[in-house]
Amino acid sequence: MEPNVFNQIANQYDTEERIQxxxxxxxxxxxxxxxxxxxxxxxxxxxxxxxGIPLTAQYKEVFFVDDSAVMLEVLQSKIKANGIENAKTMxxxxxxxxxxxxxxxxxxxxxxxxxxxxxxAIQFLYRLIRPGGKLFLVDFDKNExxxxxxxxxxxxxxxxxxxxxxIGFRNVSSSTxxxxxxxxxxxxxxxxxxxxxx
Numbered sequence: 001m002e003p004n005v006f007n008q009i010a011n012q013y014d015t016e017e018r019i020q021x022x023x024x025x026x027x028x029x030x031x032x033x034x035x036x037x038x039x040x041x042x043x044x045x046x047x048x049x050x051x052g053i054p055l056t057a058q059y060k061e062v063f064f065v066d067d068s069a070v071m072l073e074v075l076q077s078k079i080k081a082n083g084i085e086n087a088k089t090m091x092x093x094x095x096x097x098x099x100x101x102x103x104x105x106x107x108x109x110x111x112x113x114x115x116x117x118x119x120x121a122i123q124f125l126y127r128l129i130r131p132g133g134k135l136f137l138v139d140f141d142k143n144e145x146x147x148x149x150x151x152x153x154x155x156x157x158x159x160x161x162x163x164x165x166x167i168g169f170r171n172v173s174s175s176t177x178x179x180x181x182x183x184x185x186x187x188x189x190x191x192x193x194x195x196x197x198x
Contacts, residue, residue: 014048014074021183022050025109025138025191028177032136032195033058039104042128045111046089049075052107056084063100064089095128102130109138110191113152119163126167129198135169137194141176145187154184157192169196 029051038060043052046064048071056062064087066072072089079087090098106125115121125135140146140154147153157174164172174194181188 014050017183019050021180024178024180026051026054028193029107029109029136029138032193034105034134037104040100042100042103042106044106044108044125045114046075047071049078051109053078053082053084053087055107056087059105060086061100062087063103065092065095067092101128102133103128104130104133106133106135107138108135110140112137112139113154114150118152118155118160119167122164122167126169126198131198133198135164135194135196135198137174137196138177138191139194140184141190141192143184143187143189146185146189148185151185154189155192157194160194164194164196169198171195171197 033055035058040061040063041052041055041059042063042065043049043055044065046052046066047068049064052062052064053075064072064075066075066089069091072091076089079089088100095101106129108125112118112121129135142154142156144153161172161174172194174192176190177193178191179188180191183189
């Protein structure tokens with residue numbers, strides 16, 4: 001088994017660039033979320049919680065799930081330092097046996113590009129959402145300048161919308177929300193937001 005690269009970078013993950021990008025994503029994301037409704041949110045692939053922590057004030061509960069134990073440790077210390085009581089961290093493997101499912105909404109920000117099997121990942125997430133719930137996906141538009149064996153080089157929005165519909169989601173919409181410099185494998189890139197309802 002190869003080492004988890006995110007375990008190795010977790011303690012240095014919160015760079016000023018990443019913090020600012022998370023803020024810009026949050027600005028675009030906030031109008032689409034069910035803020036103030038006191039629902040449950042699952043931040044899948046949460047990393048150190050740059051997006052999810054600010055959202056804890058808007059949800060009844062936020063569940064932070066990640067594959068990196070060290071990322072979750074960094075996040076746990078932030079939760080403790082900020083006195084956040086409605087947040088819970090867990091490993092991806094612990095999700096199935098937990099009592100937190102189904103959730104009202106799932107947030108997946110800059111995570112899908114790291115998952116080799118796109119369709120099975122979306123099917124997995126579909127099963128975690130209660131009927132009428134939503135999935136919010138932020139990721140990179142397809143970028144031919146990016147080539148890396150461990151990540152997708154972004155996604156074609158139309159193809160992704162069709163895949164979500166095939167899996168069973170409805171009211172699937174997406175649009176490009178940000179244009180950023182040197183943000184994707186040191187290349188300029190655009191980010192999109194896809195919203196899908198179960």
